[in-house]
Amino acid sequence: MLHRKQIWYNKAMEKSEHIMAGITDLNNKLLLLRKPIMEKAMSGFSLSEIAYLEYIALHPDANVTRLAAALYMTRGAISKITKKLEQKGMITSYQKPDNKKELYFALTAEGQKIDAVHRQLHQDFIAADQEVFAAFSDCDLTTILRFVEAYNQHLDQDLK
Structure with missing residues (x-):
C-alpha cells in the first residue's frame, strides 16, 4: 500500500x-x-540576428559579453552575427570616452526599422491570442507567470 x-x-x-x-x-x-510568418516578414535575417537586434533595442550599451549571456551563445557566435549585421547596415559599434577597450552596439535607422517590424509581429501575435488569456482570471495568470519565472530561474541555475 x-x-x-x-x-x-x-x-x-x-x-x-x-x-x-x-x-x-x-x-x-x-x-x-x-516561424513562417516571421521568416517572410524578416526575410534575409536569421532568428539569432533578430534576437540580437531585439536585445540591442531594449538594452543600451549592449556589448559582446552581455549579448552572449542574454542570447545563450558563445562570444564567437556573437562576433559572427555582429559582422553580418554590420555588413547589412543594421548596427553600428562605438566606444565610450571613458572606456576605449570595450565595444558597444546600437541599432542604425535600418536596424530600428527591422526591430519595429519584429515588435509589430509580436503585438499581432499577442492580439491574436488575447481570447485565450481573457478566459483566465488575473489570479490564474499571476500563478502561471509565477511558475514560468520560477522554472526559468531553475533552468538558469542549470545553465551556470
Whole structure:
C-alpha cells in the first residue's frame, strides 16, 4: 500500500509530466505557426540576428559579453552575427570616452526599422491570442507567470 507522501508524489509527477509535455507542444505549435510568418516578414535575417537586434533595442550599451549571456551563445557566435549585421547596415559599434577597450552596439535607422517590424509581429501575435488569456482570471495568470519565472530561474541555475 502506498503512503500518502508517495501518492502525492506520484500525482505531482504526473502533473509535472503533463505540464512539460504541454509546454513542449505549445513551443512546437508556436514555431510551426509563427516561424513562417516571421521568416517572410524578416526575410534575409536569421532568428539569432533578430534576437540580437531585439536585445540591442531594449538594452543600451549592449556589448559582446552581455549579448552572449542574454542570447545563450558563445562570444564567437556573437562576433559572427555582429559582422553580418554590420555588413547589412543594421548596427553600428562605438566606444565610450571613458572606456576605449570595450565595444558597444546600437541599432542604425535600418536596424530600428527591422526591430519595429519584429515588435509589430509580436503585438499581432499577442492580439491574436488575447481570447485565450481573457478566459483566465488575473489570479490564474499571476500563478502561471509565477511558475514560468520560477522554472526559468531553475533552468538558469542549470545553465551556470
